[in-house]
Every structure is written in C-alpha cells, then in structure tokens.
Amino acid sequence: MDLISTFFNWDVLVRSFPMLMRGIGNTIMLGVASTILGGAGGLIVCLMRLYGPKPARIFAIGYIDLFRALPILVLLILIYYALPFVGIRFSSFTSATLALSLVFSAFTAEVCRAGIESIPRGQFEAAQALGLNFWITMRKVILPQALRVVIPPLTSNCVTIYKDTALASVVAMPDLLKQATDAQALMANPTPLIGAAAIYLAFLWPLVRLVNHLEERGRRQMEAR
Template sequence: MDFFQTFLNFDVMIRVWPMLLKGVGNTLALAFTTVTGGGILGVLICLVRLYAPKPIRWLAIAYIDVFRAIPILVLLVLVYYALPFVGIRLSSFFAAVTALGLVFSSFTAEVFRAGIEAIPKGQVEAANSLGLPFRVTIWKVILPQALKIAIPPHTSNAVAIAKDTSLASVVAMPDLLKQATDAQALTANPSPLIAAAVMYLIFLLPAVRLVSYFEQRYRHA
C-alpha cells in the first residue's frame, strides 16, 4: 500500500464524510458556546477583580490565577469524571463547555483588565464629574475603550481555545477529532485524520488571519 492509499485515500474519506461532518458541527457548536459564554463570564470576573470590595477581589484573583494555571486536559477529566462523585453529572458537551469556558474566562478577564487599566484615569474622573452612575460609566465609557485594546489578544485567545476543543475527545465528546479517530478505527486507515486536519485548517486559518488584521487595525488605537 503506497502513501496515497494510506494517508490520502479519498474513497475512505468519502465513506466517513457524514461522521466527519457531524464532528465539525459539534466542534463549531462547542467553540461558539465556549467563546461566547466564557467571554461574558470573563468580562464580569474582570469587573469584580477591579471594582468589587477587597475580599471579593481576592476571590476573583484566585479564580483567574487557578484557571490560567491548570491544564485544560486535567480540568476536563476532573469536571467529567470527578464531579459525579459529588452528585453533579454533566453531558460530555457541557463538561467540555464548562472546562474550556472556565479557562477561557480567566484569560479574558486578564485581557480586559489590561485594557481597562490602560485607559487614562481622566476618563473615569470626567464621567464622575458629569454625574454618570457607575454602571453607565462602565458600559458607555470604560468597556468600549477597553474593547479596542483587548480585541487583538482576546481574538487570539479565542482561536487558541477553538483549537483546544479537540481535547474534548477525552471525555467522549463527538467532536471532529473524536469522529475522525472513530472513523480511523472503523476503516483501519488514517485518512480520516488527514481529512479532519484539513477541516480544522479551513475554519481556523481565517480566524488566524482575523487576529493579524485586528493587531494591525488596533495597534495605534
């Protein structure tokens, strides 16, 4: 059997195409849910980290430090396999969203913290002098400016977490990698893994280019 028959067997790829397509859908759903939920949670944690009373700020700092330090694979295993021992059972999808979202939110919190702290203090003082409520100052003054600073690193983190969705296969989540691995076992041929790699490139390469665009666009923002 030659190289093409082993690694680029199109007959095998076509045969397992429905499995791979299902995996792509699950991977995209997992990535979208993680980035959306983790992003919102991260901004909230960031605001707690900066503006809450000191004891609560310490808890936010501990949250950020712990989930930035713990490997995603370890967290996935803990969420999926350890939580049932304390009566919490999550499906493989929600276990993956939980683990990935916790990690992504911690990085998001730090990115937005850096963005907020880069805003001149005069902006907040001007808002206070106008009598704007705190929530309006945050929503209308602080976050829009912080977003411009945070977009490039935040987008980069989103791409990284989208790649890390492949780790969800360890908790039997039928993502693209899991479906490709099952297809490889079914056909006794590694071609499905090559097809999966191409699919990852198709939806991640534009995202990588988007990061570069944002870095150029907001470099002098």
C-alpha cells in the same frame, strides 16, 4: 500500501466525510458556547478584581491564577470523571463547555483588565463630573474604548479555545477529532484524521488571519496618535 493510499485515500475520505461534518458541527457549537460563557464570565471576574470589595478581589485573583495555571485536560477529566463521585454528573458536552469556559474566562479577565487599565484616568473623572454612575460609565465610556484594545488578544484566545475543543474527545463527545478517530477505526485507515486536520485548518486559518489584521490595525491606530 504506499503513502498516498494510506494517508490520502480519496475513497476513504469521501466515505468518512458525513461523520466529519457531524463532528465539525459539534465542535462549532462547543466553541461558540465556550466563548460566549467564558467571555461574559471573564468580564464579570475582571470587574470583581478591579472594583469589587476586598473579598471579591481576592476571589477573582485566585480564580484567575488557578484556571490560567490548570491544564484544560486535567480540568475536563475532573469535571467529567471526578464530580460523579460527589453526586454531580454532567454530559460530555456540558463538561467540555464548563472546562473550556472556566479557562477562557480566566484569560479573558486578564485581557479585559489590561484594556480597562489602559484607559486614561481622566475618562473616569470626566464621567463622574457629568454625574454618570459606575455602570453607565463602564457601558458608555470605558468599555467601548477598551474594546479596541482587547479585541486582538481576545480573538487570539478564541482561536486557542477552538483548537482546544479537540480535547473533548477524551470524554467521548462526538466532536471533529472523535468522529475522525471513529472513522479511522471503522475504515482501518488514518485518512479521516488527515481530513479532520484539513477541516481544522480551513476553519481556523481565517481566524488567525483576522487576528493578524486586527493587531496590525491596532498598531497603525496607535502610531497615528
């Protein structure tokens, strides 16, 4: 067999396409769930670290350090395979969502902390002078300004999380990579893996370009100041 018929077999790709489409649907759902949960959790952890009482700050720092250092694959295996031994059992989708969300929230917390700390202290003082309480100050004054700073790195982290969804195949979740490997085994040809790589590229490349655009726009805004 030559290179084309082995890795770029059109007939095999067409027959495996429905399986790949089911896989990309699961991958997108996993990525969306992880980014929403991880983003919300990261903001909460960030506020705990910056403004919480000392025990909450210590917990937040430990949480961030732990989940930034722990590989997602190790965390996923612990959640899916180890927790059942203590009576806690999750589906493959829930396990993958938890693992990705925990890691994404740790990185999000650090990005948000950098964004909030970049806001001049005078903004807080002006809000206090107007009689705004903490939560209104954060929602109306601080977070809208910090959002311009944190969007580029957050978008970059989202791209990374979507790539890491491929690890969910380790716990037999039918994501794009798992469907591609199943199709490869079924058809005795690696072309479905090439098809999966092309789908990942088509899906993630616009997000990568979006990150570059946001970073460039942020750089121009900083220069304009």
